[in-house]
Amino acid sequence: MKTILLSIALLLSQMLFAQNNTPTELTFATYNVSMEAENYVPKGTKDISEQVLIKELASGTNPQIRNIARIIKTVRPDVILLNEFDYIADPQQGVVQFVKAYLNVDSDGAKAIDYPYYYYATSNTGQPSPYDLDNNGKAERFGADAWGFGLYPGQYGMALLSKYPIDADQVRTFQHFKWKDMPGALLTKKPDNTDWYAPEAWQQFPLSSKSHWDIPIKFGAKTIHFLASHPTPPSFDGAEDRNGKRNHDEIRFWNDYISGEQGAYIYDDKGKRGSLPADASFVILGDQNASPDEGNAIGEGIKSLLAHAKINNDAAPASKGGPEHSSSNPFAKNHTAVWRMRADYVLPSRAGLKVLDSGVFWPAKGEPLAELVEKRESSSDHRLVWVKVGLD
Numbered sequence: 001m002k003t004i005l006l007s008i009a010l011l012l013s014q015m016l017f018a019q020n021n022t023p024t025e026l027t028f029a030t031y032n033v034s035m036e037a038e039n040y041v042p043k044g045t046k047d048i049s050e051q052v053l054i055k056e057l058a059s060g061t062n063p064q065i066r067n068i069a070r071i072i073k074t075v076r077p078d079v080i081l082l083n084e085f086d087y088i089a090d091p092q093q094g095v096v097q098f099v100k101a102y103l104n105v106d107s108d109g110a111k112a113i114d115y116p117y118y119y120y121a122t123s124n125t126g127q128p129s130p131y132d133l134d135n136n137g138k139a140e141r142f143g144a145d146a147w148g149f150g151l152y153p154g155q156y157g158m159a160l161l162s163k164y165p166i167d168a169d170q171v172r173t174f175q176h177f178k179w180k181d182m183p184g185a186l187l188t189k190k191p192d193n194t195d196w197y198a199p200e201a202w203q204q205f206p207l208s209s210k211s212h213w214d215i216p217i218k219f220g221a222k223t224i225h226f227l228a229s230h231p232t233p234p235s236f237d238g239a240e241d242r243n244g245k246r247n248h249d250e251i252r253f254w255n256d257y258i259s260g261e262q263g264a265y266i267y268d269d270k271g272k273r274g275s276l277p278a279d280a281s282f283v284i285l286g287d288q289n290a291s292p293d294e295g296n297a298i299g300e301g302i303k304s305l306l307a308h309a310k311i312n313n314d315a316a317p318a319s320k321g322g323p324e325h326s327s328s329n330p331f332a333k334n335h336t337a338v339w340r341m342r343a344d345y346v347l348p349s350r351a352g353l354k355v356l357d358s359g360v361f362w363p364a365k366g367e368p369l370a371e372l373v374e375k376r377e378s379s380s381d382h383r384l385v386w387v388k389v390g391l392d
Contacts, residue, residue, distance in 0.1 A: 029346060029387075032337075033082050035085045040053070071379060072384070099118070125147075127148065132198075158213070158286070160228055186245035209246060212257075224352070226285060259310075280351070284347040358387040
């Protein structure tokens with residue numbers, strides 16, 4: 001009896017500790033950091049791989065990565081998704097080394113920041129296929145014939161960093177969900193209206209060009225699901241618009257996933273079916289490569305997501321640097337990329353989260369730290385996007 005009572009007492013104390021240590025405010029961010037091998041070698045270099053990034057991370061001195069780290073240390077998000085961070089199988093050479101060598105140190109006037117928790121996984125980018133997916137008459141395995149565009153496996157991958165513990169047992173990934181299994185998938189056709197993809201290729205074709213992740217993170221007694229992705233750019237194709245259609249459906253995936261029965265068709269990489277629980281708090285984050293107002297994406301995908309009743313998109317993150325960069329563009333304050341578009345999103349749920357503030361890290365010229373985004377090579381062609389929330 002004493003043992004049972006002691007166990008109950010310990011359980012109650014743990015529950016009280018969790019409740020008392022639930023933060024009241026949190027900042028979440030997404031950042032396409034352009035940390036893939038082609039960023040660090042001369043254009044056209046052959047036989048590149050993730051080894052290029054491994055070398056730059058090991059040095060601890062790469063100027064572009066130092067600037068990226070300084071931006072992160074300035075905004076100081078509690079959770080941040082990094083897009084275009086090459087997949088490196090050994091975290092000690094990859095995501096952990098980035099935290100250790102670039103974030104865990106005081107540098108350039110910025111105070112160190114720690115992320116003891118992280119998630120990373122394989123990506124469809126650069127995964128070779130045996131098919132001629134771009135219909136140029138040659139099955140070249142990589143590039144446009146890979147399952148997601150990439151010159152080597154894991155190029156343009158993702159990593160998520162967190163100050164708070166990840167519920168690893170409940171993580172769901174959807175890297176291998178087949179595009180054909182999405183009801184109403186946008187089919188790609190040739191000019192003669194025959195199927196663009198060979199039947200055997202379509203049967204194996206993954207929806208996600210990188211991956212889709214549902215990563216639950218525990219903030220004391222509260223769990224928030226981080227829904228991370230990086231849909232393909234809706235470009236670099238032809239009149240068939242194969243990338244535009246894939247981009248649309250990759251974005252639509254989250255729309256369905258947060259919509260109860262509408263997402264009942266979804267299965268994860270472990271075979272579990274179903275969508276996100278109806279009462280779950282979540283944040284959709286990543287470079288969606290689509291805007292409701294500009295660009296050449298099929299706009300209905302991102303428009304539907306932003307208009308979803310469960311998502312708080314009442315005030316889009318903004319900057320002063322965007323309007324300065326595109327002074328005649330009415331949407332410029334919300335741009336997140338130098339090529340003049342809102343592409344990157346942090347979209348919190350209305351359930352359990354209250355938006356307190358938001359922004360795009362894009363200082364105007366003359367403002368502090370403007371040099372960090374002065375040129376493409378200074379940091380990235382994207383800007384860090386952040387949202388501060390209060391927990392209900």
